[in-house]
Amino acid sequence: MDAAELVARVAAGERRALARAITHVEADSATGRAVLAGLYPRTGRAHTIGVTGSAGVGKSTLVAALAREQRRRGRSVGIVAVDPSSPFSHGAILGDRIRMQDLTADAGVFMRSMASRGNLGGLAETASGVVDVFDAAGYDAVIVETVGAGQDEVEVATATESTVLVSTPAGGDDVQSMKAGLMEIAQVMVVNKADLAGVETTVMQLRGLLAIAPPRGWQPPIVKTVARTNEGIGELVDALDKHRAYLRGSTHAEVERRELARAQIIALARAALYREALATAAHEGVLAGLVEEVATRRRDPRAAAQALLAAVWRHRSGAHEA
Ligand SMILES: Nc1nc2c(ncn2[C@@H]2O[C@H](COP(=O)(O)OP(=O)(O)OP(=O)(O)O)[C@@H](O)[C@H]2O)c(=O)[nH]1
Numbered sequence: 166m167d168a169a170e171l172v173a174r175v176a177a178g179e180r181r182a183l184a185r186a187i188t189h190v191e192a193d194s195a196t197g198r199a200v201l202a203g204l205y206p207r208t209g210r211a212h213t214i215g216v217t218g219s220a221g222v223g224k225s226t227l228v229a230a231l232a233r234e235q236r237r238r239g240r241s242v243g244i245v246a247v248d249p250s251s252p253f254s255h256g257a258i259l260g261d262r263i264r265m266q267d268l269t270a271d272a273g274v275f276m277r278s279m280a281s282r283g284n285l286g287g288l289a290e291t292a293s294g295v296v297d298v299f300d301a302a303g304y305d306a307v308i309v310e311t312v313g314a315g316q317d318e319v320e321v322a323t324a325t326e327s328t329v330l331v332s333t334p335a336g337g338d339d340v341q342s343m344k345a346g347l348m349e350i351a352q353v354m355v356v357n358k359a360d361l362a363g364v365e366t367t368v369m370q371l372r373g374l375l376a377i378a379p380p381r382g383w384q385p386p387i388v389k390t391v392a393r394t395n396e397g398i399g400e401l402v403d404a405l406d407k408h409r410a411y412l413r414g415s416t417h418a419e420v421e422r423r424e425l426a427r428a429q430i431i432a433l434a435r436a437a438l439y440r441e442a443l444a445t446a447a448h449e450g451v452l453a454g455l456v457e458e459v460a461t462r463r464r465d466p467r468a469a470a471q472a473l474l475a476a477v478w479r480h481r482s483g484a485h486e487a
């Protein structure tokens with residue numbers, strides 16, 4: 166199936182074409198890129214939602230509950246789970262599958278897991294591509310789960326318009342150690358596992374952090390949930406719907422939409438640059454030479470980084486001429 170046919174079939178909502186298109190996007194193949202370019206004009210209708218937070222805070226349980234609530238409201242749902250491949254969540258995907266069994270049997274739900282392992286620099290690129298495919302395929306809501314651990318995950322958040330940052334009363338210092346970058350990109354704060362002791366303390370800590378954050382047009386609400394029993398999930402979807410209405414409605418939101426677009430472009434450019442630099446380094450053995458020079462102090466690391474970039478540009482112009 167060529168790119169044009171895939172585009173037409175995805176747009177028509179064919180599940181098999183959707184799966185195939187996503188595989189191409191993940192592989193970053195020429196077909197994948199052509200499909201994304203062809204589908205992009207059809208995007209912008211879905212409500213794209215990111216769910217992020219530390220390992221084990223209940224993101225997958227929350228995503229499943231969120232998806233069920235969206236279904237109750239008559240909306241179709243695409244789910245992208247980025248496998249954190251952390252030692253904590255070994256086998257998490259299997260657990261997620263079992264937890265989401267009822268959802269995978271539902272024709273209004275399409276779930277896809279993505280491995281982050283070995284996906285050097287490409288996580289943000291792949292996630293935003295997969296979100297676009299779901300959007301163009303006509304899914305009303307697209308939910309992306311990622312572990313908010315590193316820069317990669319912060320950048321994945323630029324793929325979605327509403328980001329939910331999940332924390333819990335368990336672990337105590339969870340909120341304190343939260344990455345500042347994540348606070349800034351979150352539009353809805355969830356305190357999950359609200360059945361555990363210490364919820365109010367966590368809520369107060371979050372309030373404190375939000376109070377010292379720079380003011381913005383949208384004030385992130387704090388929602389308490391017990392994902393395991395669906396408590397607070399209706400309120401969470403209400404809060405997300407409100408944020409979506411805000412983004413689509415107000416004039417101030419025009420500015421925020423541009424900020425998101427800007428962050429997305431920069432994240433994608435950074436990822437592409439990173440990927441190309443590594444590919445070039447591996448392909449031409451450039452890195453090995455530079456490593457040797459820096460390790461033996463014959464060249465300083467900044468000059469080595471510049472040399473690596475120069476090799477990337479050479480490689481690129483060579484590729485264009487070819
Ligand atoms: N007490 C309590 N436990 C919960 C709640 N939500 C989820 N859990 C439990 O927390 C554990 C982790 O849940 P997951 O949904 O896998 O968490 P996650 O954040 O997706 O984990 P990773 O993907 O591995 O980072 C599981 O044992 C869940 O049953 C809740 O509201 N209350």
Ligand SMILES: [Mg+2]
Pocket residue numbers: 224225226254257261310
């Ligand atoms: Mg999970």
